[in-house]
Amino acid sequence: MAAVTESVxxxxxxxxxxxxxxxxxxxxxxxxxxALWGVVGTLLGYGxxxxxxxxxxxxx
Amino acid sequence: xxxxxxxxxIAPAGYNRWLVPPAALAVHLSIGQVYAFSVFKNPLLERFxxxxxxxAIIFSIAIVMLGLSAAxxxxxxxxxxxxxxMALSAAFWVSGFCVAALGVQVGQLWIVYLxxxxxxxxxxxxxxxxxxxxxxxxxxxxxxxxxxxxIMGFGGGAMVASPLTARLLDTYAATxxxxxxxxxxxxxxxxxxxxxxGAVVIRVPAPGWKPAGWTPSPKKNAMQTHAHVRxxxxxxxxxxxxxxxxxxxxxxxxxxxxxQASPMIQDFFTTVTPATAAGYVGLLSLANMxxxxxxxxxxxxxxxxxxxVMYLGVGxxxxxxxxxxSGTSVALFVVVTFFxxxxxxxxxxxxxxxxxxxxxxLEVGAIHGRLLTAWSAAGVAGPLIVNGIADARAAxxxxxxxxxxxxxxxxxxxxxxxxxxxxxxxPVHERHxxxxxxxxxxxxxxxxxxxEPALAAAGTKES
Numbered sequence: 001m002a003a004v005t006e007s008v009x010x011x012x013x014x015x016x017x018x019x020x021x022x023x024x025x026x027x028x029x030x031x032x033x034x035a036l037w038g039v040v041g042t043l044l045g046y047g048x049x050x051x052x053x054x055x056x057x058x059x060x
Numbered sequence: 061x062x063x064x065x066x067x068x069x070i071a072p073a074g075y076n077r078w079l080v081p082p083a084a085l086a087v088h089l090s091i092g093q094v095y096a097f098s099v100f101k102n103p104l105l106e107r108f109x110x111x112x113x114x115x116a117i118i119f120s121i122a123i124v125m126l127g128l129s130a131a132x133x134x135x136x137x138x139x140x141x142x143x144x145x146m147a148l149s150a151a152f153w154v155s156g157f158c159v160a161a162l163g164v165q166v167g168q169l170w171i172v173y174l175x176x177x178x179x180x181x182x183x184x185x186x187x188x189x190x191x192x193x194x195x196x197x198x199x200x201x202x203x204x205x206x207x208x209x210x211i212m213g214f215g216g217g218a219m220v221a222s223p224l225t226a227r228l229l230d231t232y233a234a235t236x237x238x239x240x241x242x243x244x245x246x247x248x249x250x251x252x253x254x255x256x257x258g259a260v261v262i263r264v265p266a267p268g269w270k271p272a273g274w275t276p277s278p279k280k281n282a283m284q285t286h287a288h289v290r291x292x293x294x295x296x297x298x299x300x301x302x303x304x305x306x307x308x309x310x311x312x313x314x315x316x317x318x319x320q321a322s323p324m325i326q327d328f329f330t331t332v333t334p335a336t337a338a339g340y341v342g343l344l345s346l347a348n349m350x351x352x353x354x355x356x357x358x359x360x361x362x363x364x365x366x367x368x369v370m371y372l373g374v375g376x377x378x379x380x381x382x383x384x385x386s387g388t389s390v391a392l393f394v395v396v397t398f399f400x401x402x403x404x405x406x407x408x409x410x411x412x413x414x415x416x417x418x419x420x421x422l423e424v425g426a427i428h429g430r431l432l433t434a435w436s437a438a439g440v441a442g443p444l445i446v447n448g449i450a451d452a453r454a455a456x457x458x459x460x461x462x463x464x465x466x467x468x469x470x471x472x473x474x475x476x477x478x479x480x481x482x483x484x485x486x487p488v489h490e491r492h493x494x495x496x497x498x499x500x501x502x503x504x505x506x507x508x509x510x511x512e513p514a515l516a517a518a519g520t521k522e523s
Contacts, residue, residue: 026072033079033261039254040085040213047219051346057339058394 064259066141071263077198077271079263084191084210086258087146090251091153091187092217094122094180099225103236108169118160118177120439125181126188127436133186134429135291138422142194142262149187150255156180157248161241187255188214188432192412193425194264200421201274203413204364208356211409215349221247283365283485287493288420294427297488299418302481307411308434308441309478310371313379314404315442316471317397318344320450320464328461329390340394347398348405355406356413364414368482371403371410376475383468387461408435418488445470 062068097119104115137145156179163171191210199206228246232239276286294300317324321344322337332340359367378396386393411431416424449467 026075029261029263030076030079032257033082036082036086036257036261037079039257040082040089043089043220044085044213044216047216047223048346048349050223051219051342054342055339055346057335058343059339 064141064144064147066143066264069141069143069262069264070266071269073266075263077265079261080195080198081206081209083142083146083258083262084195085213085216086254086261087149087187087191088210088213089217089220090255090258091149091184092214093221093225093247093251094119094126094184095215095218096221096225097122097176099222099229100240103229103240104164104172106235106237107164107240108167110169114169118172121173121177122181122184123439124436125178126184127433127439129182129185130189130429130432131185132429133182134189134426135423137186137190137429138193138291138426141264142190143259145186145190146255146259146262149183149190150252150259151183152179153183153187153255154248154252156183157244157251161244161248164240164244185429185432189425189429191258191262192428193421193423194262196412196416196424197265197269197421199271200276201271202357202360203416204359204367204410205357207412208353208409211356211405211412212349212352214408215345215352215405219345219349283363283487284417285420285487285493287490288422289418289427289488289492290494291423291426291430293492293494294415294419294423294488295430297492299485299488300427300431302485303411303414303418304431304434305481306368306372306478306485307407307431308438309474309481310368310375310404310407311435311438312442312445313375313471313475313478314401314407315438316446316467317400318348318404319443319446321397324464325390325393327459327463328387328393330460332390343394343398344401347401351402351405352409355402356409359406359410359413364410364417365482365485367406367410368414369479371407372475372479372482375400375403376472376479379468379472379475383465383472418485420493422494445474 101112101115104110104118105112108115133145156175156177159175159179160172161175163169163173163175192207195206195210196203225243225247228243229236229239232242232246289297321341322334325340326332326334326337355367355371362370378400382393382396382400386396412424412428415427415431419427446464446467449470450463453463453466
C-alpha cells in the first residue's frame with residue numbers, strides 16, 4: 001500500500017474551504033477511508049469464512 | 061446537492077490511492093446481495109403460495125434493469141461523478157428493499173416486482189458502474205487490478221448476504237416466511253449505511269494526476285490506446301460489438317454451471333449428498349470471487365486479449381473435458397468447474413480494463429454500462445439453454461449426467477464463438493478518437509496532453 005503523491009498541484013474548487021479546514025477534512029476522510037477498509041475487510045472475511053465452512057462439506 | 065457534486069470529491073494533494081477501493085467495495089458488497097436472492101426463494105414461495113416462475117421473475121427483472129440502467133445511466137454517471145451515482149444507487153437499492161417489504165406485508169407480488177426488481181435493479185446498474193471508471197483513473201498503471209478489486213466485491217456480496225440473510229430469517233420469526241419483512245428492512249438499513257459511507261469516502265483524482273514515477277509507455281501494447289473515445293462513438297465501432305459478444309458468451313457459459321451446480325453434481329455422481337452439493341456451491345462462489353481479482357490482475361501482465369483467449373479458449377476446452385470425462389471422477393469434475401467459474405468471474409472483472417485499453421478513460425464507465433446489456437441478455441439465454449435442454453432430455457426419460465451433456469456441448473460452442481470474436485478485436489480507428497482540444501470531459505478524466513495524439517497515432521492503427 002505505497003502512498004502515491006500528486007504530480008500536479010492540488011486543484012482549487014470554486015467553493016474551496018480555508019486551508020486549515022481543508023486539512024482537517026482531509027484527515028477526517030483518510031480516517032474514514034481506513035475505517036471503511038476495516039468494515040469491508042471484515043465483511044469479506046465473514047463471507048469467505050462462512051463459504052469455506054460450507055465448502056468444507058465437499059471434502060468431509 | 062452540493063455535497064454530491066464531482067468538484068467536492070477531488071482528492072487533495074498526496075491522497076493515497078489505496079484509500080479509494082474500500083468505497084468501491086462498500087457499494088459492490090451491498091449490491092452483490094442480488095446473487096443471494098435465492099435465499100428468499102422458498103420463504104417467498106410459501107408466503108405467496110406462488111409458482112417458482114412467479115418468484116424467479118423478481119430476480120430476472122432486477123438483472124434486466126441492471127443492464128438497462130447501466131446502459132442508459134452511464135453517460136449521466138460520467139458527467140455527474142461517482143458520489144452522486146453512488147448516492148442515487150443507494151437510494152434506489154434501499155428503497156427497492158423497502159417497497160419489496162411493503163409488497164410482502166400486503167401480500168401483493170407485483171409490488172415486490174416493482175420494489176426489488178424494478179427499483180432495486182436500477183440501483184444495481186448505477187451502483188455497478190459507479191466506482192469502476194474512478195478506480196481505472198486512480199490505477200492507470202494497473203487497470204485490471206483496479207477493476208478486479210471493485211468487481212470482486214460484487215462476488216463477495218453474495219457470500220456475505222447469503223449466511224446473513226439465512227440467519228436473519230431464522231431469528232426474526234418462527235418461520236422464514238414470516239420473517240421476510242423484518243429481514244428485508246434490516247438489510248435495507250445495513251446497505252443504506254454501507255453505501256452512504258462509500259459515497260462519502262469516494263475520491264476522484266485531480267485533473268492530470270498520475271501515479272508517482274509512472275509514464276504511459278507508447279509501445280507497451282498496440283491494443284492500449286492513449287487517446288479517448290466518447291461512448292456515442294464507441295457504440296459505432298465493431299470493437300464494441302465484438303466485446304459485447306465476448307462478454308455475452310463468457311457469462312452465458314458461466315451461468316451454465318452456476319445455474320445448475322447443485323443438481324448437476326448430484327446427477328453426475330450418485331455418491332454426492334445434498335449437503336456435499338451445498339459445499340460444492342460454496343466452493344464455486346469462492347472461485348467466482350477469486351477469479352475476479354486474480355485473473356483481472358493477471359491481465360495487467362498478460363494483456364487483455366490474451367487473458368480472454370484463456371477464459372474462452374481454455375474455458376471451451378474445459379467444457380469439452382467436462383462433457384467427455386468428468387463423469388468418471390468427482391475430483392476432476394470439481395477442479396474443472398472451479399476453473400470455468402473462475403474464468404466467468406475473471407471475464408466480468410477484466411472487461412472494464414479491456415474497454416479502457418481500447419477506448420481510453422474519458423467515458424469508460426458509460427461504455428461499460430452499455431456493454432452490460434450483454435449480461436442481461438446472457439442472464440436470460442444461459443438459464444434458457446441449460447434448463448430447456450435438461451427439461452427436454454428429462455421428458456425423454458434421460459437421467460444422470462446424460463441430462464446435461466448436450467448443454468455442455470452447446471456451451472463449448474458458445475465459448476468458441478466468443479473466442480473468435482475476441483481474436484477479431486483490433487485497435488479502434490483514429491477517426492473515432494476525440495481531438496486533443498475537445499477532450500475536456502469530467503474533472504477526473506485524464507486529459508489529452510500534447511504528446512498523447514502522437515502516441516495514439518503510433519499505437520492504434522486499425523487493421
